[in-house]
Amino acid sequence: MFYQKDKETMTRKETEELQLMRLQWTVNRCYDRVPYYRKIMDKAGVKPSHIKNLGDVAKLPLTSKTDLRENYPYGLFASAIEDIVEVHASSGTTGKPIVGAYTHNDLEVWSDCMARIITASGVTKEDIAQISFGYGLFTGAFGLHYGLQKVGCMVVPISSGNSEKQLMIMEDFETSVLIATPSYGVYLSEMAKDKGVSDHLKLRVGLFGSEVCTPEMRTQIEKNIGITVTDNYGLTELGGPGVSGECLERDGLHINEDYYLCEVIDPDSGEVLPEGETGELVITPLAKEAFPIFRYRTKDLARLTYEPCKCGRTQARMTKVLGRTDDMMIIKGVNVFPSQIESVLFTMDHIGPHYQLILRKKNFMDTLEVQVELIDANLLERYGELEALQNKIHSDLKSVLGLECKVSLVPPRTITRFEGKAKRIIDLRNENRQ
Ligand SMILES: [Zn+2]
Numbered sequence: 001m002f003y004q005k006d007k008e009t010m011t012r013k014e015t016e017e018l019q020l021m022r023l024q025w026t027v028n029r030c031y032d033r034v035p036y037y038r039k040i041m042d043k044a045g046v047k048p049s050h051i052k053n054l055g056d057v058a059k060l061p062l063t064s065k066t067d068l069r070e071n072y073p074y075g076l077f078a079s080a081i082e083d084i085v086e087v088h089a090s091s092g093t094t095g096k097p098i099v100g101a102y103t104h105n106d107l108e109v110w111s112d113c114m115a116r117i118i119t120a121s122g123v124t125k126e127d128i129a130q131i132s133f134g135y136g137l138f139t140g141a142f143g144l145h146y147g148l149q150k151v152g153c154m155v156v157p158i159s160s161g162n163s164e165k166q167l168m169i170m171e172d173f174e175t176s177v178l179i180a181t182p183s184y185g186v187y188l189s190e191m192a193k194d195k196g197v198s199d200h201l202k203l204r205v206g207l208f209g210s211e212v213c214t215p216e217m218r219t220q221i222e223k224n225i226g227i228t229v230t231d232n233y234g235l236t237e238l239g240g241p242g243v244s245g246e247c248l249e250r251d252g253l254h255i256n257e258d259y260y261l262c263e264v265i266d267p268d269s270g271e272v273l274p275e276g277e278t279g280e281l282v283i284t285p286l287a288k289e290a291f292p293i294f295r296y297r298t299k300d301l302a303r304l305t306y307e308p309c310k311c312g313r314t315q316a317r318m319t320k321v322l323g324r325t326d327d328m329m330i331i332k333g334v335n336v337f338p339s340q341i342e343s344v345l346f347t348m349d350h351i352g353p354h355y356q357l358i359l360r361k362k363n364f365m366d367t368l369e370v371q372v373e374l375i376d377a378n379l380l381e382r383y384g385e386l387e388a389l390q391n392k393i394h395s396d397l398k399s400v401l402g403l404e405c406k407v408s409l410v411p412p413r414t415i416t417r418f419e420g421k422a423k424r425i426i427d428l429r430n431e432n433r434q
Pocket of ligand 1: 247249310
């Protein structure tokens, strides 16, 4: 197929040969065209000629968001402005955003990567796809837009917000594919169910991205509107969505390895970890003209596997993001990730996908309150059941996290909903010292 289906089934050797060739091209491009990269490579004592095999990637220095911020807005571009046809920027609310640039070729590669992921999730040219991501500088909407069009779908670029209208369009236009953040997906699916329109919808597939879609959010959406949900992954810094995505086996996200080289490192030491170990994902895009970068620290924790998948694709797979090195909370000296808390919460009956973690200091000690939203307000009156549920959550969290926390069950619809990424952690430890 025109979007290089063959690249999805290459042998490991073929993949690695292509990756090495493209890695060398990328490193040369960075060194020759971007003074900042030349400077940090010289400082680390690495020349492009030192990259003789794939493992040599570890000789290159790691890069991070700080490098991108320091060179805002155009400092890391490797193409002349006249060759750049599009820019995007991160949605971060603090400081200067991260800017990414695309040449015509970069857009082609982006559409290719997305078309593969979209196809792997079972979408075909017969589908009608509603993009409920916010259009704008954010990469998500455009990436999916280009990829869906490449597959041949009819795209409905509704953008985010105005949920009533989203449902009306979904019903009237007979939308079959929904593109959204998982939290917005949960919200829309709840609304569709409450309004009784879920049975009239033609939705069959959802591609969710931009934040982690937990198995529990997936179950919730599938239960509310009866669709197959797949997850995909990418970052503005690396060109947006398109790094990896799930096939219908949904047993890890297939990495577009001909365009991205992934490593997993120990976030503290920077050491590269062997296959199967959990660590920070470090990614080198292999074909970017306008905005090349090497060894970018994603701050996302994941594992890699090179085992072939049941679907027949031979591309390596990454797990869903298991947590953020940023989100790691240190509570009483213990490392805690929101994903650990989710794994407990979503096995319980009577509670929905919405929760909040509140950190405080009391008598100079950290405390963690886990607020969880009930599905059924009536449970609040049934004290025996309510207490039993609270105790069960409390003891399960204690055994998973290895620390005490306070569990509060709150009425339905009391925890703030987000149309973009959900904000789960409220850290008040520096505000209410006692
Ligand atoms: Zn697969």
